[in-house]
Amino acid sequence: MSRKAGISEQQLADLHDFEESPAFSELEKRVLRYAVALTRIPAEVSEEMFHGLREHFNPQQMVELTVAIAWENFRARFNRGFGIEAEGFTEGAVCPVHQSHRTLQHQGENR
Numbered sequence: 001m002s003r004k005a006g007i008s009e010q011q012l013a014d015l016h017d018f019e020e021s022p023a024f025s026e027l028e029k030r031v032l033r034y035a036v037a038l039t040r041i042p043a044e045v046s047e048e049m050f051h052g053l054r055e056h057f058n059p060q061q062m063v064e065l066t067v068a069i070a071w072e073n074f075r076a077r078f079n080r081g082f083g084i085e086a087e088g089f090t091e092g093a094v095c096p097v098h099q100s101h102r103t104l105q106h107q108g109e110n111r
Contacts, residue, residue, distance in 0.1 A: 008023060010023040011023045011024060011028075018032050027056055030049070030052050030053055030056075031053070031065065033049060034049060034050075034053055034065070034069070035069045037049060038066070038069045038070065038073065039069070039073050053065070
């Protein structure tokens with residue numbers, strides 16, 4: 001199965017050191033810096049960081065990005081509060097992306 005979107009195997013391997021990795025574009029590094037800044041205690045995002053992202057994302061996209069980061073941070077903190085740990089379900093696995101019947105039909109036509 002080929003990967004069409006999402007994070008690459010190289011990016012996944014380099015995520016811990018994304019700043020030095022050539023696998024990430026400058027925009028991806030900006031997004032990751034933003035995620036790190038929002039996850040810190042206290043969460044502090046400089047105007048420079050925010051405006052650097054605004055060069056690439058409209059207000060609605062900024063809201064969506066920030067909500068996604070905040071939601072994952074919420075879930076991680078909630079789970080820690082209850083001592084919920086990873087169950088290992090995804091070790092070495094991938095998360096399949098849902099494809100609609102129409103998408104599958106379209107892919108079949110292109111083969």
